[in-house]
């Protein structure tokens with residue numbers, strides 16, 4: 213076996229969703245942040261146009277969250293919630309989330325992030341079906357494209373084949389249908405329809421390309437779940453906590469889920485936390501027999517310090533009325549980006565409320581456009597080769613949104629060698 217020489221050009225950190233062979237100097241080192249901006253090691257400022265990774269809803273540098281974390285750490289930095297143990301901060305967060313939930317009669321399971329939450333929702337759905345007298349209902353229906361995470365269950369549910377390649381066998385009994393195609397659900401064999409434990413869907417597909425549902429689609433999912441006896445899992449890891457102008461995409465689109473996965477915006481990313489809202493239909497079988505034990509949980513489920521960060525974050529969201537920010541993002545950023553569509557290089561602008569993407573002609577190459585946009589002082593995220601996503605902090609200013617639009621125009625002109633002169 214060859215060993216990697218000391219002083220190698222490769223950084224010690226093996227970066228996620230990056231080329232393992234990428235040399236040390238190819239990374240942008242972010243050292244500070246404030247509001248909707250971050251600063252690199254050379255002192256260059258950027259508009260954080262994706263809110264980190266779709267999470268930084270209250271913006272960077274909010275000392276209120278840091279202070280709440282420190283106060284919690286002074287009292288009790290961590291104690292687990294397995295079996296007979298609990299802590300008041302995790303309980304308080306659960307109460308708060310129940311009060312905000314898009315359906316009545318909810319309990320909350322806490323995790324450390326989105327993938328764990330999706331994993332948990334899949335397991336809870338299957339377990340509840342099993343305990344409810346339907347052990348045959350093990351199939352999870354998900355959509356293509358979609359993004360649900362990287363652990364085996366979440367990765368298998370994810371409708372992006374490139375993310376599944378090379379990782380060996382996937383989870384069995386996950387069936388995918390094209391997104392927004394209710395007929396594809398109706399065409400599933402009767403034998404499959406009768407075995408569906410749950411359908412999982414993002415209210416607006418995020419990392420799969422920023423695709424809002426067409427009117428009536430989510431209601432159609434609800435109707436099929438009711439007919440099949442399946443649970444509807446809404447994956448609100450991006451859509452939750454104000455991204456669509458309400459606490460939940462479920463509220464924005466007026467659809468009732470049975471389980472809701474969340475992460476990211478619950479702490480604005482300040483500490484890793486996620487969870488699952490479990491509605492009454494899924495709770496009932498789990499709670500029916502007092503002897504049933506839920507043999508599932510993560511070491512950090514109910515971690516009091518992450519819960520303190522979430523509570524402080526929710527306080528900021530409420531005190532600053534950040535739920536009302538998304539329509540303003542649509543107005544300024546969405547409209548501005550739509551003005552860049554020229555039908556030749558920039559083919560479309562899609563999104564809603566606080567989440568947007570430009571659909572690009574194949575010759576543009578989204579990663580190259582991202583790089584050109586970095587030079588303009590804006591961090592957006594390429595999705596595959598043909599989309600560039602924007603999902604800024606809810607505290608983003610009008611001037612910062614204008615920088616995103618103007619920077620993108622300059623970046624497109626740059627990568628097209630000046631052939632693009634504006635839409």
Ligand SMILES: Cc1ncc(COP(=O)(O)O)c(C=O)c1O
Pocket residue numbers: 266324325326327328330359360361362414418419447448449450475476
């Ligand atoms: C909708 C959705 N679900 C799940 C995940 C996975 O979350 P995590 O990266 O925290 O595991 C993501 C991450 O982007 C997501 O957007």
